[in-house]
Amino acid sequence: MSDVHPPAAKELVLDARGLTRRYRMGATQLDVLQGAELQLARGEIVAIIGRSGVGKSTLLHLLGLLDRPDAGSMKLAGVETTKLSKAARARLRNQHVGFVFQFYHLFPELSALENAMLPGMITHRFFAWRSKRAGVRERAKALLERLELGERLKHKPGQLSGGERQRVAIARALAGRPSLLLCDEPTGNLDERTSESITNLLLDLAREHGQSLVLVTHDPELARRADRCLTMHEGRLVPAEVATEIAHPSASPASGSPE
Amino acid sequence: MYKLFLAGRYTLGRPVSYLAMVAIGLAVMALIAVAGIMNGFLAETERVIRGTTADVIVTPFPWDGEVPSRAKVAEVIEAHPSVKAAAPRFSRPAVFKMRGRDSAMGLSKFAEHFMVSVVGIDVENESRATEFDAYLAAVRNNPEGEGYAVESMERPFRLDRGRIRDPELRFAPLPRVLMAHSRMLSFGLKVGDALEIVTIPDSSDLDSKSFDASTSTFVIAGAYDTSYDKFDGATLFVPREDFPAWAGTDQEFNEVAVQAVEGADLEALKHDLEESLERELRMAFEVETWEDRHATWLGAVKNERNILFVLFGFFLLLVCTITFSVLTMLVQQKVRDIGILSSMGATAGGIGAVFALSGVMIATLGGLFGLLAGELLAAKLNTVKDWIEATFGVQIFDRRVYAFSEIPMDNDHLLNLGITGVTVIAAVFICLIPALRAAWLDPVDALRHE
Ligand SMILES: Nc1ncnc2c1ncn2[C@@H]1O[C@H](COP(=O)(O)OP(=O)(O)O)[C@@H](O)[C@H]1O
Ligand SMILES: [Mg+2]
Numbered sequence: 001m002s003d004v005h006p007p008a009a010k011e012l013v014l015d016a017r018g019l020t021r022r023y024r025m026g027a028t029q030l031d032v033l034q035g036a037e038l039q040l041a042r043g044e045i046v047a048i049i050g051r052s053g054v055g056k057s058t059l060l061h062l063l064g065l066l067d068r069p070d071a072g073s074m075k076l077a078g079v080e081t082t083k084l085s086k087a088a089r090a091r092l093r094n095q096h097v098g099f100v101f102q103f104y105h106l107f108p109e110l111s112a113l114e115n116a117m118l119p120g121m122i123t124h125r126f127f128a129w130r131s132k133r134a135g136v137r138e139r140a141k142a143l144l145e146r147l148e149l150g151e152r153l154k155h156k157p158g159q160l161s162g163g164e165r166q167r168v169a170i171a172r173a174l175a176g177r178p179s180l181l182l183c184d185e186p187t188g189n190l191d192e193r194t195s196e197s198i199t200n201l202l203l204d205l206a207r208e209h210g211q212s213l214v215l216v217t218h219d220p221e222l223a224r225r226a227d228r229c230l231t232m233h234e235g236r237l238v239p240a241e242v243a244t245e246i247a248h249p250s251a252s253p254a255s256g257s258p259e
Numbered sequence: 260m261y262k263l264f265l266a267g268r269y270t271l272g273r274p275v276s277y278l279a280m281v282a283i284g285l286a287v288m289a290l291i292a293v294a295g296i297m298n299g300f301l302a303e304t305e306r307v308i309r310g311t312t313a314d315v316i317v318t319p320f321p322w323d324g325e326v327p328s329r330a331k332v333a334e335v336i337e338a339h340p341s342v343k344a345a346a347p348r349f350s351r352p353a354v355f356k357m358r359g360r361d362s363a364m365g366l367s368k369f370a371e372h373f374m375v376s377v378v379g380i381d382v383e384n385e386s387r388a389t390e391f392d393a394y395l396a397a398v399r400n401n402p403e404g405e406g407y408a409v410e411s412m413e414r415p416f417r418l419d420r421g422r423i424r425d426p427e428l429r430f431a432p433l434p435r436v437l438m439a440h441s442r443m444l445s446f447g448l449k450v451g452d453a454l455e456i457v458t459i460p461d462s463s464d465l466d467s468k469s470f471d472a473s474t475s476t477f478v479i480a481g482a483y484d485t486s487y488d489k490f491d492g493a494t495l496f497v498p499r500e501d502f503p504a505w506a507g508t509d510q511e512f513n514e515v516a517v518q519a520v521e522g523a524d525l526e527a528l529k530h531d532l533e534e535s536l537e538r539e540l541r542m543a544f545e546v547e548t549w550e551d552r553h554a555t556w557l558g559a560v561k562n563e564r565n566i567l568f569v570l571f572g573f574f575l576l577l578v579c580t581i582t583f584s585v586l587t588m589l590v591q592q593k594v595r596d597i598g599i600l601s602s603m604g605a606t607a608g609g610i611g612a613v614f615a616l617s618g619v620m621i622a623t624l625g626g627l628f629g630l631l632a633g634e635l636l637a638a639k640l641n642t643v644k645d646w647i648e649a650t651f652g653v654q655i656f657d658r659r660v661y662a663f664s665e666i667p668m669d670n671d672h673l674l675n676l677g678i679t680g681v682t683v684i685a686a687v688f689i690c691l692i693p694a695l696r697a698a699w700l701d702p703v704d705a706l707r708h709e
Pocket of ligand 1: 059
């Protein structure tokens with residue numbers, strides 16, 4: 001089950017090959033990604049675990065088209081993205097990617113509902129908005145209700161608990177019906193019980209909707225519930241032996257190389 | 260769609276944006292008020308000068324030979340197509356003293372003598388060449404002018420004998436004088452009171468150590484009011500025919516007030532008159548326009564108005580500094596938001612637009628507020644002044660210092676709109692700098708921003 005490749009013959013939402021990303025700081029150079037590969041089928045859930053600083057966030061930023069790799073290719077929903085213009089990448093990101101971050105990153109001035117409507121506002125231009133508004137609103141409202149926030153639609157982030165805020169962030173990420181949901185330690189800032197319930201909601205939602213999901217997490221419980229579990233090793237993604245990671249967090253990842 | 264929406268929330272949700280709007284508004288308001296006052300001063304100055312000065316003044320040089328008759332001079336001047344009327348008259352410095360008010364002990368003689376210009380006029384001519392009629396009417400139409408107005412507009416120097424207050428003077432054939440209403444009030448003079456007016460007659464030899472003075476008693480026949488304090492304070496009108504006897508002169512006039520037709524080129528007229536007078540009458544005349552006569556004063560007011568442009572520059576700088584700081588603060592506080600917007604697929608241009616629109620809102624709302632406040636202040640300036648003076652017991656505007664009884668205000672709506680427009684545009688332009696910075700921010704850096 002723990003394999004870098006998805007089950008064959010399924011439609012690929014994501015096809016990243018040979019991703020390289022290095023940071024230069026003066027004379028020194030930090031090779032964070034050194035040829036990372038990831039293929040993700042529609043509806044598949046992949047967990048990535050690993051120590052802090054190994055490059056998990058860097059990878060997610062590349063997968064979500066927020067950053068460009070120094071080398072390698074990135075296909076999202078069948079489109080090769082590395083050569084696209086900034087604007088085209090932004091459009092693709094708007095249509096196909098949803099992000100959930102560790103610190104929620106909600107807009108404090110906007111209500112829960114308005115936060116969840118933002119991707120729709122970005123999709124539709126000023127003049128189209130009149131006709132699209134009701135649909136966007138319904139979708140955001142339904143998601144928030146599904147995430148048990150039906151009573152909190154008008155509340156500002158400041159009036160919500162951490163778990164509630166993260167649920168708003170999940171609703172916002174899903175509001176645009178993305179092909180790919182990228183979650184960067186979504187429960188990293190929450191207590192255990194809240195973390196548990198958020199995880200359940202997230203995975204249930206993903207399975208319900210056949211949502212492709214890449215989940216970066218510290219939580220082995222969470223990782224175990226994914227279809228596949230990977231870890232970073234020397235700038236590449238390799239299958240993770242979850243049990244080993246739990247027993248020896250500092251140990252190198254389990255042996256077993258991609259086929 | 261999100262651009263306007265977020266800009267609105269960012270702008271309207273933060274007290275600091277309202278502060279910025281108020282600051283911009285106050286700057287615009289102050290500028291509108293100052294512009295209005297400065298233009299008002301200039302307009303009022305011009306109005307008053309024009310109202311109390313003929314368009315062109317012609318002065319003969321008596322040492323240049325025999326002065327021709329006033330009829331002849333008027334004829335030559337009025338022959339010019341641009342001239343509407345010419346009024347030969349006298350004008351001469353004098354001092355007066357109120358008859359029957361003898362000095363308190365120890366007061367110097369000077370303390371009861373007041374400097375004036377005595378102007379000897381033919382009423383009909385003067386009315387055609389200046390706004391003399393209007394000065395008389397101003398007292399008639401003023402409720403507080405009751406008892407001070409002249410008996411007859413056509414014959415303003417007429418006064419019923421019975422109204423002469425000193426019975427001793429009732430049967431002497433005394434010449435009449437018109438005095439400014441404001442001056443009569445401050446001296447406590449009434450119609451029918453008498454003045455002793457002193458001048459130096461032409462026959463006096465000014466080179467000798469002591470020379471004769473010529474004094475006549477005049478009875479006040481009524482009041483005039485030009486609303487121009489400096490003029491009113493220093494001018495007495497007497498009938499031209501009474502002038503030579505009092506002033507000891509054998510001339511018929513010593514200046515000609517000329518009224519030009521509407522829209523005439525006064526400079527051209529001035530040169531034409533210099534030529535034609537010289538040609539026809541074979542003597543030199545000095546010809547001055549009203550602007551020549553008051554060049555120093557007009558120049559000072561115009562110069563003051565130019566300071567306004569410097570002031571405007573500083574205000575623009577102030578407004579730009581404020582909006583720039585507020586927008587820069589906004590961008591700094593919203594770095595995370597910028598990252599999330601990128602992650603949701605907002606383009607760099609779109610993100611820049613959010614902040615640029617924020618700046619547009621602050622600048623426009625601030626400018627609009629300033630325009631309204633400025634218009635209101637301009638409209639109610641003297642009410643506001645009165646209120647401040649009454650409430651705080653301070654005097655902001657002393658009518659004796661300036662020549663006008665109220666703060667003059669020339670509220671030019673187009674200029675106000677221009678001031679507001681330029682301010683708003685400058686503020687919007689300066690906002691583009693932080694907006695561009697927001698647009699150029701790397702989304703990953705923005706997301707990692709603490
Ligand atoms: N902008 C940057 N400049 C230099 N180094 C960076 C930058 N961003 C991340 N890094 C480094 O890259 C490494 C990977 O970071 P990150 O992807 O955030 O790791 P993870 O999410 O796995 O904790 C870290 O060592 C981090 O210090
Ligand atoms: Mg990370």
